[in-house]
Amino acid sequence: MAKGGTFAAKIAKGSSARLVRVCPKCGQNIVATKVVTSEKSDVKNSWKFNQRFVDVCKCNEAEVYPS
Numbered sequence: 001m002a003k004g005g006t007f008a009a010k011i012a013k014g015s016s017a018r019l020v021r022v023c024p025k026c027g028q029n030i031v032a033t034k035v036v037t038s039e040k041s042d043v044k045n046s047w048k049f050n051q052r053f054v055d056v057c058k059c060n061e062a063e064v065y066p067s
């Protein structure tokens with residue numbers, strides 16, 4: 001009568017160990033997304049690009065991805 005409970009428990013443990021964060025407000029997974037923003041430098045009259053990672057979930061996706 002092998003039920004494989006140990007194996008299932010192992011899988012559950014493995015999946016929970018992955019880096020998945022859930023937003024406490026909206027309950028959606030939080031996804032770290034690379035966002036590139038451009039800034040104009042007045043001094044050099046050239047564009048400068050900034051890369052940063054933003055945590056995106058339902059709460060702020062409209063801000064991060066303006067339609």
Ligand SMILES: [Zn+2]
Nearest residue numbers: 023026057059
């Ligand atoms: Zn959220």
